[in-house]
Amino acid sequence: MMRWTDHLILVPVVLPLVAGAAMLLVDEQRRGLKFAISLVSTLGLLAAAIVLMRLADGRLEGWSGSIGVYLAANWPVPFGIALAVDRLSALLLALCAVLALASLVFSHARWNRAGVHFHALFQFLLMGVNGTFLTADLFNLFVFFEVMLAASYGLALHGSGAARVAAGMHYVAVNLVASSLFLLGVSMLYGVTGTLNMADLARVIAHVSPHDRMLLEAGAALLGIAFLVKSAMWPLAFWLPATYAAASAPVAAVFAIMTKVGIYVILRLWLLLFAGAEAGASSGFGRDLLLYGGMATLAFATIGMLASHDLRRLAAYSIIMSSGALLAAIGFGETAVVAGALFYLLSSTLSAGALFLLIELIERTRTAASSVLAVTLEAFEAQGALHAGAGEEAPEDSGVVIPAAMAFLGLSFVTSALLVAGLPPLSGFIGKFALLAAMLQPAGGQAGGGVQPAAWIMLALLLASGLAGAVALMRIGIRTFWVPTRPRVPRLRVIEAMPVAALLLLCLVITVQAGPVMRYLDSAAGALARRDDYVRAVMGAPTVPSARDRAR
């Protein structure tokens, strides 16, 4: 018999699928109903993710080990498609659900009216993202990736307008090419190894003949490029600032998890296939690319942040910055570094989501004249002209308005700036600190002797990028909150302010509770390093005996 805990693994995929499909049948005018379905589904995802986290962590009895495996249609591994959950996947499921919840609530204020099928596309996006976190099969990964991308194309264009369509066209074209590379990589790996199951792949990779090894590595490299495009590594990141800056606020906030999907797949596959000595002659394949590519990304994002005068582009570059730091950390490949990187991933995703939502609110304080002037401000020193034109009143919807809007905006902006730049005392700093501390104290340091030179470069880059982030954000903060002597005080509704506050509060919670969070992440990173456990759990997953077998 299967227990309910086994079926729970499928919930993060099936629930948004059913909810999204059901909403296609609901008339577009009934937004309240659609929002309710969407909200229930997302809350369900959050609950499922939390239970899965507790199961994977051994807090709840259910699985034999820390890895839960679900065999779709009861096909034995490696013939069928397996879904596998460990601590890392469960954590990312929860992160995705939290982010989705925040942007969903935010979108109810106005954005879900800007186009058709917003909620359905949103649920399909969640389905794709959750599926990529869960799957243990390469081709299934492709399918979930495409589900995620197809929904993201629709969402990126949500709200329409020339800027969104222009950015969206580049985004679609880049991702279609990346998908082609993905397919090429998957089929080459299949051609060499004869399997698509990740655990099976990790098992047979050591036994690939030297004759075929080049083909295997070429396939893995093509696959890697597809994921690096998604995780925005320099020089494959040029599509990101335009797309994220053009997307509507709740969409951009939930897109913050999408670069992390690329990071997750690289983390999972690279550690499983190439990091250990078990990979034979291919062990360590691509390490330098991840390490130095990540650092180059960090440098690129630092320059990009300093160069952008627009808050949206700045936030987009902050996403590239966190991608760069994470990729370089994966390149180090040590368990402690990966644990630190996971903390940084949590903090940077939450704060980027909050920042994107906040930008929308901050932009309402700008009058029409000041937004034009913001660009030319320094050139003409035209502060005096700022409060000349008051701009037209935007049509506001009714709803509960929160008091002290400017105080809320200012406080939230400072908090998210500290988080993004990684300054103490908030979680961004703890993430960077954990990363650097682990890098400068390598586990094999006694034998290897000293710190790797790459760690020093990484240290300098991380600190410089933090400084640049702080400078760039403060510059915009001063221009927004201090320079205008009579800023327009916007009307903020509770459902717009609450998600921002909730995301920032969550960052504060993981700052205060850094101990327990770090303990969980340490065991998650430890489980990633013990690839044999993963292979054994997935390969040894028992099928459910049929009624005939049981009768026998």
Place this chain on the structure above:
Amino acid sequence: MELIVAVAIGVLVGSGVWLLLRPRSFQVIVGLSLISYGVNLFIFGMGRLGVDRVPIVGQGAVDPSRYADPLPQALVLTAIVIGFAMTALFLVVMLASRGFNGTDHVDGKEPP
């Protein structure tokens, strides 16, 4: 046969890449389609090329070398479906861009 298939894939992908780098959105979409054809043929080739081999195994003891690998064929089918849907979606975005900007340049404006 290997040579013919390899050359076909090479020509398809090569022309696709060239078209992809052209400035008109119509050229880009044709380029993307050609690349996806090349990729589909490539996946097919990864199941090993052969003549007169069926992918469905019959009853009893069989000699696997006389059968084609069914998995790449299933993968190609999925890839074709997804590729077709994505091309249709790209076409819509392309038309929207044409409508907004009055030009079919991929950047939404004619170069000066």
